[in-house]
Amino acid sequence: MSAADNAISKSSSMARQTFYRLVIDCSGEPSAEAHSLNKALAEELLKLRPRQRSLQMEKCLLNVLEGLPDNPVVKDVDVLFNPAYTVDVLLVLISAYKRKPFRLVWSGTYRDGKLIYGEEGYPDYKTYDVSDYDIICIH
DSSP states (O other): OHHHHHHHHHHHHIIIIOOOOEEESSSSSOOTOOOEHHHHHHHHHSSSHHHHTTHHHHHHHHHHTSSSSSSSEOOGGGGGGGGTTTTTHHHHHHHHHHHOOOOEESSSSTTTTTTSSSOTTTOOOEEEEGGGGGGGEEE
């Protein structure tokens, strides 16, 4: 287990016991144990009509998470950032975490207290001020 995995495991345990906060790994170090969610999540979303996808996003995410072991490390949630979906991706992740705990490997960057997804000027570009969310970022 890498140093990042150890730090995430320790923080995740603390988060579940004390804060119930989603732990997000922003270190950029790949986790060997991480489960990719993109394909399974896209398949769940495709079962719905386009207008229903934003409304059912959390349910689809939970369906995918239920097929994973307890407290999994997950990565590749890029499908959630589709500009056609009108959701706050972090709020969806936090809400799902409260029902099925997991750790997330962030596929964007962390800078100056902000999680950044995508590149500025592109439709899927998002920034999230970490202090506005009930999360723990490891960087």
